[in-house]
Structure formats: C-alpha cells, structure tokens
Amino acid sequence: MPFIPHTEDEVREMLAAIGAPDIEALFDEIPHTLRGADLSAIPAGLGEQAVSRLMRTRAAADRQPLCFLGAGAYEHHIPAAVWEITTRGEYYTAYTPYQAEASQGTLQLLYEYQTMMARLMAMEVSNASLYDGASALAEAVLMAVRANRAAKSRRILMPASVHPRYRQVVQTIVRHQGIELVSLDFDAGQGRLDPDSLPGDPGPCAALVIPQPNFFGCLEQVDALTDWAHRHKMLVIAVVNPLAMALLKPPGQWGARGADIACGEGQPLGVPLASGGPYFGFMCCRRAHMRQMPGRIVGRTIDLDGRTGYSLTLQAREQHIRRSKATSNICTNQGLMVTAATIYMALLGGEGLRRTAAACHDGMGALLHRLADVPGVAQHFTAPAFHETVLRIEGRPVEKVLAAMAEDGLLGGLALAPHYPALADTLLVCVTEARSGEDLDAYVDALRRALAV
Amino acid sequence: MRDERPMMNESPLIFEQSRPGRRNPAHAPEAPARPVDMPAELLREAPPALPEVSEMQVVRHYTRLSQRNFAIDTQFYPLGSCTMKYNPRACNTLAMLPGFLGRHPLAPVATGQGLLACLFELQEILKTVTGMQGVSLAPMAGAQGEFAGIAMIRAYHDARGDTARREILVPDAAHGTNPATAVMCGYTAREIPTDAQGDVDLEALRAAVGPQTAGLMLTNPSTLGVFERRIIEIAGIVHEAGGLLYYDGANLNAILGKVRPGDMGFDVIHLNLHKTFSTPHGGGGPGAGPVGVGERLLPYLPLPIVAREGETYRWLEESDRPHSIGRLSAFGGNMGVLLRAYVYARLLGREGMERVAEYATLNANYLMARLREAGFEPAFPERRATHEFIITLRRQARELGVNAMDFAKRLLDHGMHAPTTYFPLLVPECFLIEPTETEDKATLDAFAAAMAAIQHEAETRPETVKTAPHTLPVRRLDDVRAARELDLVWEGDEGKP
Numbered sequence: 001m002p003f004i005p006h007t008e009d010e011v012r013e014m015l016a017a018i019g020a021p022d023i024e025a026l027f028d029e030i031p032h033t034l035r036g037a038d039l040s041a042i043p044a045g046l047g048e049q050a051v052s053r054l055m056r057t058r059a060a061a062d063r064q065p066l067c068f069l070g071a072g073a074y075e076h077h078i079p080a081a082v083w084e085i086t087t088r089g090e091y092y093t094a095y096t097p098y099q100a101e102a103s104q105g106t107l108q109l110l111y112e113y114q115t116m117m118a119r120l121m122a123m124e125v126s127n128a129s130l131y132d133g134a135s136a137l138a139e140a141v142l143m144a145v146r147a148n149r150a151a152k153s154r155r156i157l158m159p160a161s162v163h164p165r166y167r168q169v170v171q172t173i174v175r176h177q178g179i180e181l182v183s184l185d186f187d188a189g190q191g192r193l194d195p196d197s198l199p200g201d202p203g204p205c206a207a208l209v210i211p212q213p214n215f216f217g218c219l220e221q222v223d224a225l226t227d228w229a230h231r232h233k234m235l236v237i238a239v240v241n242p243l244a245m246a247l248l249k250p251p252g253q254w255g256a257r258g259a260d261i262a263c264g265e266g267q268p269l270g271v272p273l274a275s276g277g278p279y280f281g282f283m284c285c286r287r288a289h290m291r292q293m294p295g296r297i298v299g300r301t302i303d304l305d306g307r308t309g310y311s312l313t314l315q316a317r318e319q320h321i322r323r324s325k326a327t328s329n330i331c332t333n334q335g336l337m338v339t340a341a342t343i344y345m346a347l348l349g350g351e352g353l354r355r356t357a358a359a360c361h362d363g364m365g366a367l368l369h370r371l372a373d374v375p376g377v378a379q380h381f382t383a384p385a386f387h388e389t390v391l392r393i394e395g396r397p398v399e400k401v402l403a404a405m406a407e408d409g410l411l412g413g414l415a416l417a418p419h420y421p422a423l424a425d426t427l428l429v430c431v432t433e434a435r436s437g438e439d440l441d442a443y444v445d446a447l448r449r450a451l452a453v
Numbered sequence: 454m455r456d457e458r459p460m461m462n463e464s465p466l467i468f469e470q471s472r473p474g475r476r477n478p479a480h481a482p483e484a485p486a487r488p489v490d491m492p493a494e495l496l497r498e499a500p501p502a503l504p505e506v507s508e509m510q511v512v513r514h515y516t517r518l519s520q521r522n523f524a525i526d527t528q529f530y531p532l533g534s535c536t537m538k539y540n541p542r543a544c545n546t547l548a549m550l551p552g553f554l555g556r557h558p559l560a561p562v563a564t565g566q567g568l569l570a571c572l573f574e575l576q577e578i579l580k581t582v583t584g585m586q587g588v589s590l591a592p593m594a595g596a597q598g599e600f601a602g603i604a605m606i607r608a609y610h611d612a613r614g615d616t617a618r619r620e621i622l623v624p625d626a627a628h629g630t631n632p633a634t635a636v637m638c639g640y641t642a643r644e645i646p647t648d649a650q651g652d653v654d655l656e657a658l659r660a661a662v663g664p665q666t667a668g669l670m671l672t673n674p675s676t677l678g679v680f681e682r683r684i685i686e687i688a689g690i691v692h693e694a695g696g697l698l699y700y701d702g703a704n705l706n707a708i709l710g711k712v713r714p715g716d717m718g719f720d721v722i723h724l725n726l727h728k729t730f731s732t733p734h735g736g737g738g739p740g741a742g743p744v745g746v747g748e749r750l751l752p753y754l755p756l757p758i759v760a761r762e763g764e765t766y767r768w769l770e771e772s773d774r775p776h777s778i779g780r781l782s783a784f785g786g787n788m789g790v791l792l793r794a795y796v797y798a799r800l801l802g803r804e805g806m807e808r809v810a811e812y813a814t815l816n817a818n819y820l821m822a823r824l825r826e827a828g829f830e831p832a833f834p835e836r837r838a839t840h841e842f843i844i845t846l847r848r849q850a851r852e853l854g855v856n857a858m859d860f861a862k863r864l865l866d867h868g869m870h871a872p873t874t875y876f877p878l879l880v881p882e883c884f885l886i887e888p889t890e891t892e893d894k895a896t897l898d899a900f901a902a903a904m905a906a907i908q909h910e911a912e913t914r915p916e917t918v919k920t921a922p923h924t925l926p927v928r929r930l931d932d933v934r935a936a937r938e939l940d941l942v943w944e945g946d947e948g949k950p
Contacts, residue, residue: 001808002800003539005893006815014819014894017826026814029680029837030712037713041581045802048543055796058567059552065564069557072783079480081512083549089526090519093540095870096737100932101925102865104464105522106736109515112467115943120501125941128737131593134783165783172755172779173600176607176639219495247489249497265783275568276558276784277593278739290939296737300943301935304920308464309927313935323642329596329633336735339515346467346511350500352481358489359482365490384491406561414559433482 002045066439069411070388070430071215072133072163073276074268076243076356077434078340079347082270086340096296096335100311101303106335107310110298113342120245120345120353121238121262122252123284127295129333133239133265134169136281137162137209139294139330140237140263141174141181143285144207147260147292148235153204154179157229159193161186161214162239164419188422191216191381191390195224207235210259212251213244216428217364217388218381226255235260242282243268244386246353247361251284261285270344271337280334280341290314296333356433360387363431363440370444376451380426388430390416390423395451398427404450410443412450464521464926467504467514468943475505502946521926522736523870529896531820533841533873533885534628534676536706536728541797544732548792558784562767568788569766573759575795576743582806583702583722584715585745589754591786595703598723598742599634599670604778605721605746605753606668606697607638612776618667618696624653626676626877631701640667647879651679651833653687662694672701673717674708674839676877677832678817678885688718697721697749705729706889707814707840710807720747729809730794741790752776757785812890813840816897820888823901828908832880841887843880850882855911855918857882862929863910863921867903 006014011023020026027035046054067075086092090105097103097110110128117126130136141156158167158181171181182205187194192214208229212220222238229236238251238259245251251259267279285293291314299313348356364387371377371391380390391413393401398415405412413427420426431440489496506514523530530537548554553568562569576588592598603621610618621635625644632642645661646654653671669691673681681687691698700714700722706729714722726732727740734740746754756777757768768785771777801809817838821831824844832843850856861871861884873885888897911918920929 002805003541003891004808004812005891006812010894011815014815018815018818018822020818023811023815026818026837027711029682030708031682031685033685034712034716037582037584037711037716039581039710039803039806042578042803042806043799045805046799048800051543051796051799052547054799055547055550055571055792058570059550061564061567062552062556062560063564064551064555065560067557067560069559071559073558075555075557077480079477079508081508085512085515085519087545088516088519090522090524091736092545092733093525094522094736095524095530095532095535095537095734099523099861099865099871100930101862101922101927102523102528102870103521103736104926105518105520108464108466108521109518109736111941111943114941115466115468116501116503118942119503122501131597131739132782132784135593135597135781163783165780168780169782172604172781173637176604177637178639219491223494245497246501247497248491248495250501253497272554273557274554275556275565275788276786277782278787278789279784280739290941297941299935300940301931301938303928303930305928307927309930311930311932311935313932313939313941315936323629323632329600329630329637330594333737334735334739335737336733336739339736343511343515346504346506346515347477347508348481348503349476349505350503351505352477353503354497354500355481355484358485361489361491362485384495403561406563411557411560 065406066410066442068413068429068431068443071414071428072265073273074430074432075273075434076268076432078270078272078344081347082340082343085343086336091339092336097312104310107298109339109342111300111310113338114298116342116345117282118284120242120250121284122250123262124287125290126282126284127293127297129338130281130283130295130330131334132277132279132281134166135173136263136283137166137239138170138173140261140283141170141179143261143292143294144235144237145179147289148206151204151206151233153206155182155205157182157184157205157208159184159186159209159211161192161216162209162211163215190383191218192220192383193225195221195228198228202232205234207237209237209239212238212240212248213386216381216390217385218383219386222249222254226259230255230257238262240264241268242266243353243357246350247357260289266337266341269341271340278334278337280337294330359433360431363433363435364389367431367440367443370440374444374448377447387432388428390426390428392426396453398425401450402427405446408446410446412447466943467506468946470506470510470514471504473505475507477508528868528870529892529900530870531872531886531888531900532870533678533887534703536887536889538731538889539891540731540733541800543800544793544796547796548789553792566766569759571792571795573761573766575791575798576759578798579724579743579745582709583745584713585722586748587751587754588743588745589758590743590791591755591757591781592723592742592744593782593787594740595723595725595742596630596634597781598744599630599701600637601744601755601778601781602699602721602723603634603638605750606699608753608778609697609750610667617664620665621667622661622669624671624675626879627670628676628701628703631670647677651675651677651836652682655683655686658687658690662690662696666694666696668697668699670699670701672704674704678839678841678843679833679836680839684717703728704840707810709809711810715747721750726790726794731797732790732793739787739790741787741794753778756780809890816888816890816892817842820886820897820901824904827901827905829904832883841885843883843885845880846882846884849911853911853915855915857884859918859921860907863907863918864903865922866924869900869903
C-alpha cells in the first residue's frame with residue numbers, strides 16, 4: 001500500500017497496546033448502517049511508473065503554442081533558481097507558521113515579501129497574500145465598506161474596464177452583505193475612464209475601484225481619478241499588475257493622497273501560467289486601515305534574549321480568534337507562491353523589474369509597428385497601453401482568425417465579444433519580454449495567413 | 454543548553470545584504486535602447502527599493518532560511534485537523550510537467566483535453582468517495598469551499614422564497630471559519646453546545662431548530678476528535694425543520710473509504726485537498742476546497758465545472774448553469790493543487806483510499822494508548838480516537854504551573870512539531886494530536902517518549918520547560934510586543950518607494 005509503512009508485526013503490537021482484536025474494532029462507534037461505502041467506481045491504484053506515463057500523455061495534449069494571450073495571466077521568464085528553492089521540502093512541506101520558533105524561515109521570508117510588496121506599491125503595509133487577484137479585489141471591497149464608516153454607504157463604483165471575471169467574482173463574494181456594485185462606463189474611443197465625464201455628484205459611495213492597467217491594457221488617468229474619489233469622500237481601491245508597477249506610478253503615489261488599498265494578481269512575479277493556478281492575491285493598505293485588512297500578517301519582534309524574530313501578528317482580526325466577528329473567513333494564504341515571488345523579486349531587483357516591464361511595453365510597440373503593414377488590423381483604443389492592446393479585425397470573424405492561428409501553433413489573443421458585445425470584432429493581444437523578434441514575426445505571418453482566407 | 458551554531462543564530466534580512474548597483478544581468482533584459490514612450494505623469498520616478506543582491510546571495514539566503522523551518526519532510530508534525538501526511542514527490546513532478554505548467558488558462562479547450570480529463574476524473578473520484586451527486590473543483594481553499602457551500606444553501610432557500618431562514622447553526626467546538634463564513638453569507642451564527650461525551654447536544658439542537666434555520670454546519674468526526682455517533686438523528690432533526698446539512702471535510706481522513714458524508718445525510722460538503730489528498734501545505738497554502746452536493750443543490754454549484762460529452766471534455770459556463778452561485782476565482786481555481794490531488798488519488802486507488810482511514814485510526818488509537826500509559830489525560834477517555842484525539846494538560850497547568858504552550862515549545866527541542874494547541878476552545882490546555890497514516894510505530898513511540906521526558910522535566914525542573922525552546926534559531930518570541938509595537942515592513946534603510 002503506497003505510503004503506509006506498517007509491517008504486520010507492528011500492527012499486531014499496536015493492536016495489543018490498544019487492546020483491540022483488529023483494526024475494524026476501532027470503528028465500532030460508527031453506526032453499522034453507515035458502513036459499506038461502495039468505492040467500485042474508483043479505479044485500482046497504479047504504481048508511480050504507470051501514473052507517470054498517464055500524466056505525460058495527458059500533458060502532451062497541450063502542444064505548447066506560442067503565447068500572445070494575457071487577460072490576467074502572463075508568461076514571463078522565471079529564473080531557474082526560483083522554483084529550485086521554492087520546492088525544497090523545508091518550504092514545500094512546511095505548515096502555516098503557528099509555532100513561530102519552528103518556522104523562522106517562512107516567517108522571515110514573509111516579512112521580506114511584505115516589505116518588497118509595500119515598496120513596489122509605495123504603500124505603508126502589506127499582508128502575506130490572499131488566494132488570487134479576483135478574490136483579493138472582493139476582499140478589498142469588503143474592507144473599504146468596513147473602513148469607510150464616515151461615508152455611510154455600501155455602494156462601490158466599479159469601472160466596466162476592470163477584468164470581467166474579477167467583477168463576477170466580486171459579485172459572487174459580496175452579494176449577501178448588502179453591497180451594491182455600481183458600474184462606470186469607459187470612454188468608447190479611449191478605452192478607459194474619462195475623469196471629465198465622471199458625475200459631479202455621485203452620491204455617497206464607500207470606494208472607487210481603479211485598475212492599472214485596465215483589462216484592455218489601457219492606462220487610466222490615475223491622478224485625476226484618485227483626487228476625484230477623495231474629493232467625494234470615497235476610498236480608492238487600486239487593482240494593479242505588480243510588474244507594471246515597477247515602471248508605472250504606483251498606487252501610493254496616485255493623486256494628492258495616494259490610493260487607500262492596493263490589490264491585484266501576483267502571478268507575473270515568478271509564478272508560471274500553470275493552466276490557471278495556483279496564483280496569489282496581494283493586498284496593501286495605509287497604516288490607518290491595517291486592522292481592517294484580511295489575511296495573515298507577519299510582524300518582527302524579539303525573543304527572550306532580545307534576538308530578532310518573526311511571528312504572525314494582529315491575529316485578533318482573523319477567524320480563529322474573532323470567529324463570527326472576523327474580518328473575513330480566510331484561513332490559508334498562498335504561502336508557496338509568495339515564496340517564489342519573493343525569490344523572484346530578490347533576483348531581479350527593482351531595476352531588473354523595471355527593465356522587464358519596459359521590455360514588455362517595447363515588445364508591444366514592436367508588434368504594433370509590424371502590424372501597421374497588415375490590412376484589416378488596427379489598434380482599437382487611443383489611450384496609451386502597457387503590454388496589452390485591443391486589435392480590431394476586419395475581413396474575417398475574430399473567432400475564425402484565432403482558430404486559424406491556433407492551427408499554426410499560436411495563441412493569438414482573446415476574443416472580446418463574449419464579455420463586451422460592443423467590441424465584437426476585436427481581440428486582446430499581449431506581448432511580454434518572453435516573446436522574441438522571431439516570435440513577433442511569426443505572429444504577423446500567422447495573422448496575415450488567417451486573414452488571407 | 455544552547456550551543457553556538459552561527460548558521461542558526463544569525464539571519465540578516467535580504468535587504469541588509471544589498472549593495473547599490475548590484476545586478477543579475479542573466480535575468481533582466483538589457484536597458485531599453487530608447488526611453489519608454491509613455492506620458493511622463495504615468496511613469497514611476499525611481500525603481501522600487503527592492504534588494505540589490507547577486508544570484509549567489511539570493512540562493513544562499515533563501516536556502517539558509519529554509520533550514521530554519523520545521524516541515525513534514527524533516528520532522529514529525531502531528532497537528533490535529535491539519536492531516537500532515539507525507540506529500541508524495543511524484544505529485545509535484547507530474548503536476549509540473551511542461552504541458553500543464555506552461556499552459557495559459559484561456560488556451561483553447563481542444564488542446565486542454567489531457568488537463569480536463571484529469572480534472573473530470575478527479576471530480577468523479579471525489580463524488581464517489583464522498584457519496585455526493587456533483588462536485589465543483591473551483592474553491593481555492595477550505596474556507597472558500599465553506600463559503601460556496603453556505604452560499605448554495607442560501608441560493609436554495611432563496612429560490613424557494615423561503616427567506617425567513619436567517620440562522621446557521623454551528624457547534625460551539627466548530628472551527629472559526631464556520632461562523633465567519635455564515636456571516637459572510639448574510640446569516641447569523643448560532644452555537645449549539647456539545648455534551649460531556651463529545652457529541653452535539655441533541656436536546657439543545659431540537660430546541661434551536663425552527664423556520665429560521667437555514668442549516669447546520671458539522672464536522673464528522675468532530676473537532677473534538679470523536680465520531681458524531683447520532684449523526685443520523687441530527688440529520689433528521691435539521692431536515693425536518695427544513696434546514697440543510699453542511700459537512701466540513703477537515704477531518705475526512707478519519708473516514709476516507711469507510712464512511713461517506715452523503716450516506717450520513719449531508720446535503721453539501723467541502724473537502725480540503727491539502728489535508729486528505731496530501732497536497733503540500735507550502736508554508737501556508739495554496740490549498741483547494743472542492744465542494745460536493747446532493748441532488749437538491751446541483752444547480753447552484755460554483756463554476757467552472759468540467760463536463761464530458763462523448764469523448765470530449767469542456768468547461769460548463771454560465772449559460773449551462775444559470776443558477777450557479779457564480780465564480781470564486783478569475784480562472785478555474787488552483788489547478789496545480791488539483792493535479793497533485795489527482796495523481797495522489799491514482800497512486801492510492803480504491804484499496805489505498807480504504808487503507809487511509811484504517812491506518813490513520815490505528816496510529817491515533819495506538820498513540821493515545823501510549824500517552825495514557827505515560828500518565829496523560831485524554832479528554833474523552835471512554836471514546837475511541839478517530840484519526841486524532843485530544844489530551845488535556847490542565848492538571849500539569851494547575852499543579853506544576855506548566856501549560857500546553859510550554860509542552861508544545863519543549864517538544865520542538867525534541868525535533869518534533871507540536872500538536873495543535875488550544876483548539877478546540879472547549880477543552881482547557883489541550884493538545885489535538887493527529888499522527889496520520891504515513892508515520893511508523895517508531896516515530897509514535899519516540900513522541901510518547903518525548904512527552905514522558907517533558908512531563909518528568911515539568912515535575913523536576915519546570916523552568917526548563919517554561920522557557921523552551923532552547924535549541925532553535927530563536928527562543929520564545931514576544932507575541933504581545935509583536936502586536937503592540939507593530940513592525941510589519943522593514944525601514945532600516947529608509948527605503949524609498
């Protein structure tokens with residue numbers, strides 16, 4: 001039996017010590033009518049070799065196309081050291097650091113992560129992660145309502161340029177707490193909010209959500225939007241791409257006072273695409289709101305001898321202490337992914353992250369330059385972009401174009417029709433530093449072929 | 454007592470090893486040839502103040518940090534309700550095959566048939582082993598699974614216009630996520646007491662149910678480590694009052710392959726794959742908390758779900774399940790965790806799953822017998838241990854001034870992680886001990902011996918126990934100070950944003 005070490009002799013000795021005739025006797029408190037579960041539908045166990053063969057065959061179905069898809073998950077170069085270290089057994093098989101003295105490795109790493117994240121976002125405090133970007137935004141919405149008591153409002157302004165799945169997840173998570181998500185339209189030409197078109201009197205609202213970049217890859221005018229929100233007594237929730245923040249103005253520096261909460265998806269920081277997860281959500285905030293922030297937080301302290309050490313802190317916010325009065329029901333964070341992200345950020349450093357982000361933006365520009373020669377393809381929005389943009393396709397339905405490109409071994413982008421009916425002839429394409437000049441040429445060739453039909 | 458081991462006693466932050474101008478050119482692209490063509494007001498003025506260290510420094514630093522951790526791979530880790538069983542390496546290697554690891558979540562389903570086959574089969578295996586009619590793999594953690602479960606109960610009652618049901622019942626011994634989840638779904642949590650034998654108080658339950666009852670959340674075996682013997686009656690009481698029954702799967706390891714929550718009358722369950730299905734704990738996540746439902750709640754399952762149509766697989770979406778409670782993540786959930794659980798399930802197979810509960814229960818009962826022999830006091834001495842059991846150290850606390858926390862810290866000096874302490878709240882000075890099925894008899898004997906040694910120390914030189922640990926990188930930490938003088942972000946170099 002896999003992973004069970006007992007010999008028959010040991011089983012006998014153990015039963016003797018217990019005073020039971022057999023293992024079955026140990027289940028004698030369970031009513032007989034509940035026994036006899038029928039597991040015949042579960043296949044018999046396989047040895048490691050057979051399972052390995054099965055999984056290799058299944059993994060090979062993917063065919064590893066050239067990826068120009070973004071839409072919330074991004075392919076970046078991940079240095080080999082990141083996952084070599086992260087999958088060490090001492091990180092991989094460790095538990096939540098509840099016995100702090102036996103978990104100083106994880107705890108110090110989380111403290112370093114919190115420091116790196118706070119600096120990246122230019123915010124005062126960070127937590128030790130949440131599940132993913134979408135659920136982090138949901139938690140930020142709940143937090144803003146708790147923290148902005150003065151507004152006496154459970155309304156949240158949510159731009160339609162925020163990732164559609166994020167908006168769906170927020171809706172699922174907050175719906176039973178009397179919170180109203182009010183949609184804000186984006187400017188159809190620019191592809192982002194227009195600060196001049198915002199209502200003069202929006203009424204009481206707890207917060208404005210500002211994406212940067214937004215789902216279309218466009219850059220929002222974060223200073224004007226932040227100041228507008230603060231003028232109207234709302235908190236600002238920034239939902240951002242963390243890699244982009246090495247190049248772009250970070251949430252803590254938006255407007256006159258900076259954003260109040262910053263959150264988003266940490267996947268670009270050293271976490272592979274992995275078919276969709278696990279990723280991690282990050283959250284930072286002003287010190288003033290710290291006690292409303294969900295998730296684990298690590299603090300630095302001293303031991304009996306005055307030696308520096310680290311432990312989980314402010315646990316009075318969390319479910320195991322506050323129970324029904326907790327800030328959230330969150331228990332787990334995404335410890336392993338944060339380990340990888342911390343090592344990634346240490347390896348690249350601030351300048352390395354900035355250059356990576358700049359190379360992504362550059363690559364986007366290089367692709368657009370090549371596409372200028374392709375008839376039937378145009379950039380749809382006018383606002384400046386980070387590393388994703390919306391292309392308008394004429395001459396053939398977008399779904400067919402993408403299918404043809406997939407046959408050619410490329411993921412050409414995301415058709416926007418399902419989420420934005422008004423953008424029915426468009427696709428969202430992404431370029432990262434992982435795409436070479438040859439890759440960009442391959443994209444253009446495949447697109448030409450797809451349109452030539 | 455403490456020996457001077459430089460490696461263990463100094464750990465500067467990565468920031469403190471930084472030197473201005475240090476770079477790793479192998480990893481970042483060259484500086485772009487031309488300035489970034491973006492409006493200046495959108496750009497950051499200076500790069501973030503992250504460490505400037507070499508790759509050698511990074512590798513050495515984070516490798517050394519890892520050596521300051523306890524882990525299943527290195528220590529016995531009998532944390533009750535956490536199921537710290539061996540994490541098979543094959544699960545990691547196979548989940549990280551390039552075809553899975555490099556795949557974009559929005560890539561076409563046509564090239565994802567291998568992945569979807571694994572996920573579909575995992576759904577089916579979880580259905581069978583829990584006795585439920587439908588499964589969604591979407592929730593990313595047990596707590597998200599709980600949220601999904603209670604949200605589905607709410608959707609069910611709301612759909613029937615039964616909106617007077619505002620209460621969720623939870624046992625007073627319940628895990629804190631249970632009442633927290635109830636509140637997140639707009640309910641109030643009402644506690645039901647536990648009796649002296651560790652079962653839910655049936656009279657109290659009868660008095661508490663009524664037209665205001667949306668449901669009852671239960672773990673079985675309970676958080677007290679004993680089987681809820683009258684579960685069939687409990688299910689009857691709640692169902693008759695019109696409520697639904699939610700199963701918290703944290704303790705499924707005790708009954709995996711032996712008893713199914715569906716057969717006990719539960720309408721909705723969540724599993725913790727990072728417990729029962731051995732996916733790694735990773736220092737605090739990621740986990741996965743799939744939910745299973747009976748017939749009544751099928752329409753409400755969270756998305757996405759994998760469906761098979763003939764020979765092909767696809768994702769079900771909103772148009773397929775218009776009454777779904779919705780999505781819980783931007784993409785499908787913690788795919789890598791699900792793949793690890795799938796590999797584990799295939800390695801175990803049906804016979805392997807049947808053995809899990811048997812040997813987990815054998816190990817727990819054996820350890821309880823050994824500790825009892827050594828003079829320790831089980832919380833429920835008349836009851837069988839399930840996969841875990843509780844001992845109380847209240848006598849030691851009262852007579853010797855040495856409490857559960859002290860014993861826990863001294864166990865660390867014996868090279869073992871302590872059991873869960875001070876949970877459940879009902880039992881004073883408690884240890885909740887779960888050895889799991891993957892530990893051998895010698896390890897269990899060593900734990901019993903360590904506890905006996907600490908007991909002896911508590912009687913003869915208690916100060917040693919009260920100031921433990923003595924052999925770890927740090928001595929006992931000041932948690933009160935950590936909360937009072939909050940130091941959450943390093944400012945030693947006055948890091949500029």
